[in-house]
Amino acid sequence: MDELFTVSIEFFIFNDELWYRSEGKSPCRLKEQDYEFVTLIANLIEKFYPKAYIALASEYAKSKANLPLFRYRIVSRFCRCNFGNIDNIIDIDASTFHFEHVLCPLRGECKFENIVCHPEFESHISKAEKRILERWYRGESKEEIADALFLSIHTINNHIRNAFQRLDIHNKAEFVRFADLNNLFK
Structure with missing residues (x-):
């Protein structure tokens, strides 16, 4: 796998905002201005969870002209749906995603269930x-x-x-x- 992270990442929701914490660092609120970080996560989603990426790209197509905002929205939604719990369990290490069962009020009726939340892994093997x-x-x-x-x-x-x-x-x-x-x- 691509060695994109040399540290582990934990995502969580605090005060209705998405935060992340890298190993040994203080928590940071995920912002559109975190361009490099957001781009790395977006690339991982696109590579290993292409159905989720395509669904979210379609959902946020109107913001595609502003690429940093477009990627931020995709990453934010994907992480909120899969990593929202503050649990001190690593969500991403190297390029491996460790999904959580995030409580969602739309569980069972969301059009993105099993597409964005609990997405299908694409292994790129024949x-x-x-x-x-x-x-x-x-x-x-x-x-x-x-x-x-x-x-x-x-x-x-x-x-x-x-x-x-x-x-x-x-x-x-x-x-x-x-x-x-x-x-x-x-």
């Missing part, structure tokens, strides 16, 4: 790679996967290597953690 990775995640050896799918061990290794490169993962332990955190194999 169906073939995912099929192999899921078997490997569940404990099958590479040889067993090759036999079951009538593929060579070389093809299995290539699929795993290509997926790891795209996800910036370096070993099976990192992959298992990534898959668990992102509910890759629900």
Whole structure:
């Protein structure tokens, strides 16, 4: 994954405003002027949660001419829907999102439920790679996967290597953690 943050971020709502706290720093209210920070979060949303990004981009399309405001509105809404609790549990570390169940008065009737709040993770791995990775995640050896799918061990290794490169993962332990955190194999 992109190493966008060297520290962990905790978001929370205080007095109806979105705040964030970086590791070892005082809390700050998220503002449109936090351009670099907002852009990093917006890029992560667009990369890993494209359906949420597209829905929010459409919702805030009228502000697109003012790019800092446009990105701020997307990030603010996404974070309010997914990270509003003040709980001292890290919401974003490196590029991994740790979603919370935020209490919302529109739960069950919001048009963005399971799109913006509790969004679907887009892993950027192919169906073939995912099929192999899921078997490997569940404990099958590479040889067993090759036999079951009538593929060579070389093809299995290539699929795993290509997926790891795209996800910036370096070993099976990192992959298992990534898959668990992102509910890759629900």
